[in-house]
Amino acid sequence: MIRVAVCGALGKMGKEVCNAIEESDKTELVAKIDIAGSGTYQSIEDAHRVCDIDVLVDFTQPKSIFENAKYCLNNGIKIVIGTTGLKDDEIEYLKKLSKEQNTSCLIAPNFSTGAVLMMMFAKQAAKYFDNAEIIELHHNQKKDAPSGTAIKTALMMAEAKDSFTKGNCPEVETIEGSRGGKSYADIHIHSVRMPGYIASQEVIFGSSGQIFKIRHDSMDRKCYMQGVMLAVKHVYENNDFIYGLESIL
């Protein structure tokens, strides 16, 4: 049995992960950690003092994740990171730390298999289109923007070319932010925050005379659990650093 701790256990994702860990006959839920409530450990340190933890799954918040990940890697706890908002230099730091400590770290901006396929297809399509933009749509309690999935999609598309704004005329924004945020390879990302959505993303490609769209919608947070469980198994059985679920699919 893989002994798993869930950090952010009282959150929307954390609750689903706790259920999935408890339902599987390959994993055992040894600690629920959350700063918000009673009946949980308040910190990873508190849980680690009394529990043997093989793998910690973190779905907390952008401002906590870097410290949480460093604590785990420095203390021999393998970590699966679902929390978004890590900066590029922080990811690089965790990659180095994971190698130094010979302790697995898997970061996935999106654990939904459909969303990962969307990213892979967007990467393929990027070769054939000179213009592309991304719209990501999430519930209005999401703290970071743009989403980690949108950033990762842009990064994967940017392998195909340097700019996706071919032929665009010089632009003037009469309302600041109208064109969204400019990310890798000049790919504009537009973030919508609204109750009703869980997580959706559309990648729009354009060329003379045609528009090609790839869209994914998460209807229920259960869609992430297959990916989370694969990640838990992977980090338990290996000692490596992985960024993106596609690397283990």
Ligand SMILES: NC(=O)c1ccc[n+]([C@@H]2O[C@H](COP(=O)([O-])OP(=O)(O)OC[C@H]3O[C@@H](n4cnc5c(N)ncnc54)[C@H](O)[C@@H]3O)[C@@H](O)[C@H]2O)c1
């Ligand atoms: N990778 C993915 O597939 C995926 C999918 C959905 C959400 N997310 C990300 O996961 C994170 C959590 O999302 P959510 O919707 O469950 O949020 P949420 O606000 O519902 O839950 C977060 C929980 O973490 C707890 N928490 C915050 N800081 C903590 C800390 N330092 N230690 C312990 N507990 C802490 C909070 O009390 C809360 O219960 C966000 O960053 C979100 O963007 C990732």
